[in-house]
Amino acid sequence: MIRHIVFFTARDPADLDRIVEGLELLGTIPHASHFEVSRNGKLDQIGNDVDVVVYAEFADEAALAAYKAHPTYAEATRRVRPLRELRFAADFPARPAQAILRRTA
Numbered sequence: 001m002i003r004h005i006v007f008f009t010a011r012d013p014a015d016l017d018r019i020v021e022g023l024e025l026l027g028t029i030p031h032a033s034h035f036e037v038s039r040n041g042k043l044d045q046i047g048n049d050v051d052v053v054v055y056a057e058f059a060d061e062a063a064l065a066a067y068k069a070h071p072t073y074a075e076a077t078r079r080v081r082p083l084r085e086l087r088f089a090a091d092f093p094a095r096p097a098q099a100i101l102r103r104t105a
Contacts, residue, residue, distance in 0.1 A: 001094040006054040015083040022079035031067040
């Protein structure tokens with residue numbers, strides 16, 4: 001499984017609703033096994049620069065590539081890009097729960 005996390009900052013805080021609405025379009029793309037968009041709760045004591053987070057899970061790299069190639073992805077990008085300041089993305093393989101438990105124990 002591939003985890004896909006993208007962080008966005010707004011050029012203007014007044015556009016946050018429009019950014020979230022544009023990103024929620026991505027949830028209609030059928031290739032993700034899990035998808036969510038959320039405003040950052042800004043609860044961290046060190047930094048709260050991120051305004052909106054996209055989190056998605058994909059069965060494999062092919063599913064992620066199909067998601068990014070979907071026409072709705074291009075439409076969401078067209079709507080959100082002019083409203084956002086920064087975009088940071090991370091794609092990484094999920095580790096099995098047992099591997100996580102062993103490492104933290």
